[in-house]
Amino acid sequence: xxxxISRRLLISIPTLIVISLVIFLLLNLAPNDxxxxxxxxxxxxxxxxxxxxxxxGQPLYIQFLKWLIQFFWIxxxxxxxxxxxxxxxxxxxxxxxxxxxxxxxxIIVQRMPQTLWVVGMxxxxxxxxxxxxxxxxxxxxxxxxxxxGTFVTMIGYSVPPFFTGVFVIVIxxxxxxxxxxxxxTTHSVVDWETFKIQLKQMVMPVMxxxxxxTAMINRFMRATMLDNLNQDYVRTARAKGLSxxxxxxxxxxxxxxxxxxxxxxxxxxxxFGGAIITEQVFKVNGIGQQLIGAIYANDLPTVQTITFMFAxxxxxxxLLADIIYGILDPRIRYD
Amino acid sequence: xxxxxxxxxxAAALIATASFAERGSDGNVSIIYWQAPSILNPYLSSGTKxxxxxxxxxxxxxxxxxxxxxxxxxxxxxxxxxxxxVSSDLMSITWKLKKGLKWxxxxxxxxxxxxxTADYCMHPEGGCAQLAKFxxxxxxxxxxxxxxxxxxxxxxxxxxxxxxxxxxxxxQKKQFENCMGAKAPNCTDANFGPIGTGPFVVTExxxxxxxxxxxxxxxxxxxxxxxxxxxxxxxGDATAAGRSVLxxxxxxxxxxLQLAPEVIANMExxxxxxxxxxxxxLVERLEMNLTDPSPDLDANTRATRKAPHPFLTDINxxxxxxxxxDRTLLVEIGYGKAGDVTCDLVPAPDLYAAKNDYCMxxxxxxxxxxxxxxxxxxxxxxxxxxxxxxLSILYQTSTNAVRQDFQAxxxxxxxxxxxxxxxxxxxxSVFFGGDPGSPDTFQKFYADxxxxxxxxxxxxxxxxxxxxxxxNEPKPESQWQGENINRYCDPAYDALLDELSATGDxxxxxxxxxxxxxxxxxxxxxxxPLVHRGRxxxxxKSLGGVVLNTWDSELWNxxxxxxxx
Numbered sequence: 001x002x003x004x005i006s007r008r009l010l011i012s013i014p015t016l017i018v019i020s021l022v023i024f025l026l027l028n029l030a031p032n033d034x035x036x037x038x039x040x041x042x043x044x045x046x047x048x049x050x051x052x053x054x055x056x057g058q059p060l061y062i063q064f065l066k067w068l069i070q071f072f073w074i075x076x077x078x079x080x081x082x083x084x085x086x087x088x089x090x091x092x093x094x095x096x097x098x099x100x101x102x103x104x105x106x107i108i109v110q111r112m113p114q115t116l117w118v119v120g121m122x123x124x125x126x127x128x129x130x131x132x133x134x135x136x137x138x139x140x141x142x143x144x145x146x147x148x149g150t151f152v153t154m155i156g157y158s159v160p161p162f163f164t165g166v167f168v169i170v171i172x173x174x175x176x177x178x179x180x181x182x183x184x185t186t187h188s189v190v191d192w193e194t195f196k197i198q199l200k201q202m203v204m205p206v207m208x209x210x211x212x213x214t215a216m217i218n219r220f221m222r223a224t225m226l227d228n229l230n231q232d233y234v235r236t237a238r239a240k241g242l243s244x245x246x247x248x249x250x251x252x253x254x255x256x257x258x259x260x261x262x263x264x265x266x267x268x269x270x271x272f273g274g275a276i277i278t279e280q281v282f283k284v285n286g287i288g289q290q291l292i293g294a295i296y297a298n299d300l301p302t303v304q305t306i307t308f309m310f311a312x313x314x315x316x317x318x319l320l321a322d323i324i325y326g327i328l329d330p331r332i333r334y335d
Numbered sequence: 336x337x338x339x340x341x342x343x344x345x346a347a348a349l350i351a352t353a354s355f356a357e358r359g360s361d362g363n364v365s366i367i368y369w370q371a372p373s374i375l376n377p378y379l380s381s382g383t384k385x386x387x388x389x390x391x392x393x394x395x396x397x398x399x400x401x402x403x404x405x406x407x408x409x410x411x412x413x414x415x416x417x418x419x420x421v422s423s424d425l426m427s428i429t430w431k432l433k434k435g436l437k438w439x440x441x442x443x444x445x446x447x448x449x450x451x452t453a454d455y456c457m458h459p460e461g462g463c464a465q466l467a468k469f470x471x472x473x474x475x476x477x478x479x480x481x482x483x484x485x486x487x488x489x490x491x492x493x494x495x496x497x498x499x500x501x502x503x504x505x506x507q508k509k510q511f512e513n514c515m516g517a518k519a520p521n522c523t524d525a526n527f528g529p530i531g532t533g534p535f536v537v538t539e540x541x542x543x544x545x546x547x548x549x550x551x552x553x554x555x556x557x558x559x560x561x562x563x564x565x566x567x568x569x570x571g572d573a574t575a576a577g578r579s580v581l582x583x584x585x586x587x588x589x590x591x592l593q594l595a596p597e598v599i600a601n602m603e604x605x606x607x608x609x610x611x612x613x614x615x616x617l618v619e620r621l622e623m624n625l626t627d628p629s630p631d632l633d634a635n636t637r638a639t640r641k642a643p644h645p646f647l648t649d650i651n652x653x654x655x656x657x658x659x660x661d662r663t664l665l666v667e668i669g670y671g672k673a674g675d676v677t678c679d680l681v682p683a684p685d686l687y688a689a690k691n692d693y694c695m696x697x698x699x700x701x702x703x704x705x706x707x708x709x710x711x712x713x714x715x716x717x718x719x720x721x722x723x724x725x726l727s728i729l730y731q732t733s734t735n736a737v738r739q740d741f742q743a744x745x746x747x748x749x750x751x752x753x754x755x756x757x758x759x760x761x762x763x764s765v766f767f768g769g770d771p772g773s774p775d776t777f778q779k780f781y782a783d784x785x786x787x788x789x790x791x792x793x794x795x796x797x798x799x800x801x802x803x804x805x806x807n808e809p810k811p812e813s814q815w816q817g818e819n820i821n822r823y824c825d826p827a828y829d830a831l832l833d834e835l836s837a838t839g840d841x842x843x844x845x846x847x848x849x850x851x852x853x854x855x856x857x858x859x860x861x862x863x864p865l866v867h868r869g870r871x872x873x874x875x876k877s878l879g880g881v882v883l884n885t886w887d888s889e890l891w892n893x894x895x896x897x898x899x900x
Contacts, residue, residue: 004640005505013373032764032765032770033764033765033768035765035768036763036764036767036768037382037767038381038382039790040379040767040787040789040790040791040818041467041790041799042381042464042467042793043467043818044796044816044817044818045466045816046463046464046465046466046467047816048600049462049463049466050462050463050464050548051462052462053462053517053519054462056798060683071452077803088775096520097373097542099373099374099380099528099542099543100373100382100523100526100542100543101372101374101376101379101519101520101523101526102374102520102523102526102527103523106523107542107543111544153744169575173583174578174582174605176585178582181570181575181578181579181583181585182367182571182575182579182585182586184546185544185545185568186541186547186566187538195388223594257354265510270631280570280571280572281571281575283568283570283571283575285541285543285544285545288792289543289544289570290543292545293371293570296764297373298764
């Protein structure tokens with residue numbers, strides 16, 4: 001197992017470097033210009049000077065090397081400085097956003113909590129709703145409950161958040177006036193009252209996102225439960241005189257969870273990625289909103305850094321899913 | 336009875352003034368911009384969102400009012416030739432600071448700060464976004480604590496570039512001293528929280544998200560601002576911003592609601608707020624390409640003055656294309672109260688506005704007759720042609736719902752006069768991005784006609800009109816940079832431009848400006864103006880003191896805002 005993990009970790013290093021190069025080249029070869037948003041009243045010579053100040057005049061390989069050094073050498077130093085109050089990174093050039101002219105990492109750190117709260121919470125809520133429904137749907141296959149469940153999850157799966165998001169805003173904010181339509185990112189929770197306000201502003205984005213997660217995980221849960229319910233060992237368990245509860249919740253559920261857990265693990269990186277559309281609709285200042293804003297503004301260092309961090313997370317969680325597999329199913333051995 | 340009601344009125348007026356006569360008495364005001372501010376230093380970003388949000392914190396020596404007039408802010412008065420502030424040879428301007436001005440940290444504002452501001456922006460490695468404001472400045476000197484003299488390399492009839500308007504505010508020397516040139520991006524704290532003289536100071540800045548501000552204790556008017564704190568939220572889209580002010584009432588002020596007229600009207604019905612419109616010099620126009628964009632030509636000839644356009648060089652064609660357009664309908668569909676029909680490139684300010692009306696009425700029959708008499712005959716397919724050249728147009732613009740509606744309508748009208756049109760729309764960041772490697776930029780103009788909007792800063796159109804100088808066209812030798820998009824070239828126009836740049840008398844300048852405007856529009860149809868575009872913003876019914884200003888930052892008078900009780 002250990003040698004498997006270390007082998008996989010070693011392979012992921014060249015993989016990640018290739019990924020970062022591909023991202024860099026894609027971004028740079030695509031037709032774009034960070035000065036595109038600049039008003040036409042700014043003369044071209046001034047725009048040219050602004051581009052040079054951003055380091056755009058340099059050859060591509062120097063730009064890429066600079067980013068590699070900044071990301072893998074200087075940013076970790078900044079992190080160490082932050083942890084131990086040292087000063088390794090002093091005076092060194094960090095990855096700088098073209099929009100804000102400030103370090104990209106600082107903004108990511110500033111925005112990560114909102115993303116984790118809203119998107120992470122929706123993930124947990126979604127799983128908590130999806131699993132019981134999936135179990136019961138499979139146990140009572142083709143019942144009214146199963147049919148309704150299938151219908152609702154299909155809708156959840158196929159209706160995009162830019163529709164459901166605006167839809168719930170129109171109902172709950174505009175018509176009923178119960179919930180705020182714009183997430184107050186300056187709000188801090190200090191007591192019961194402010195907690196209630198926080199809860200109110202989180203309900204809509206969390207539920208809109210949870211609808212998607214619920215739909216996906218519910219479908220998996222139902223399918224694997226159905227596979228297992230018809231197995232011989234279930235008949236044996238019943239023949240032994242075990243109660244229905246024990247049969248379904250202990251024997252069948254445990255075996256059915258293996259693929260579901262893989263799906264859940266593989267989708268965790270998406271939490272860090274934030275929910276681009278939902279964050280934009282509710283104005284949650286998360287990573288997704290930062291990414292889409294940076295894409296609009298052609299802020300390549302920010303886009304590059306965030307996308308690359310997604311790549312790292314995806315590689316890591318793939319590895320994690322493989323390891324969990326081995327633990328849950330003793331038949332799977334990697335050595 | 337009369338006296339009694341007079342007293343009641345007087346008392347009410349007193350209470351009303353009292354209610355906003357104290358600094359910070361009106362609580363919080365919340366403003367939403369659907370483009371989020373990224374930085375609060377307008378010298379490092381020319382985005383409107385950044386300039387306007389920072390205008391609440393840092394101020395220039397003078398601003399433009401809602402009518403385009405000049406009004407002193409940090410200066411005692413606006414220097415002119417009459418009051419001796421501008422030298423009679425137009426080579427220098429002398430500003431004088433108000434007495435007793437203080438930065439928000441309590442230190443005194445001196446002429447050294449003003450001089451530093453100029454040095455900061457003019458630093459060769461800084462990539463200053465407002466460098467154009469300092470064009471032609473040779474030196475900035477400070478004879479005493481409150482006096483600043485700016486000298487120019489050539490006569491400047493409009494010397495109000497540096498330190499005037501939202502784009503050129505004064506920054507504090509002490510704070511930015513170590514942020515010159517290439518070091519500018521390292522000063523994150525300063526760029527995110529400049530020390531200023533404005534009515535508010537930053538308490539927290541989250542880039543691309545939200546700014547928290549509080550009233551500036553050292554603001555020069557002790558009774559202002561009425562609001563104690565400001566929440567300045569950014570991001571999302573225009574619809575959501577409009578909704579939050581007009582329908583849910585969560586915010587007090589929403590900027591630039593670029594929405595269909597009926598959408599805004601519907602939102603207003605909720606009764607929580609009011610949409611207001613203001614007009615600057617922004618004009619949506621068709622630009623005619625006077626050079627041949629044919630892909631058969633080699634890259635060094637295509638769309639350059641070496642290859643004249645096969646049919647758009649005929650003024651009758653350009654005129655007919657303009658005559659076929661029903662501008663009233665375009666305004667109605669696309670802009671509602673945020674638009675007006677215009678036939679001018681410079682529709683405002685009044686001094687420079689020609690107020691032409693030649694294009695007000697659509698005239699399809701007239702356009703057909705004109706083309707017929709010019710020898711363009713309809714073929715069997717209904718498309719006009721002459722000497723084997725067909726009137727077939729590639730018409731491009733940026734991707735945007737209103738612009739695509741316009742394209743469809745105009746295509747139909749041109750069809751009616753026997754002109755075939757192919758439509759194309761391009762992503763705005765590609766179209767307006769100056770990437771010389773991309774074939775799709777508006778500068779390269781690989782199309783026959785293109786549509787976009789443009790405007791100018793401040794109230795003087797000299798630089799704007801100078802864009803159409805011969806030689807200023809985008810071309811391969813200049814890496815496709817240049818502003819003479821049509822590749823217009825007329826020695827008479829250039830001579831008149833030279834005359835304009837040597838004329839100081841305002842009335843005379845107005846006359847020349849109108850002549851130049853007419854040469855490009857009415858007399859040559861090189862530029863075909865469509866819509867004079869305004870800006871629509873919205874404010875809550877309880878927010879008083881809002882004066883929409885399109886010549887300067889929209890938040891120019893935020894110190895005067897108050898809560899209607």
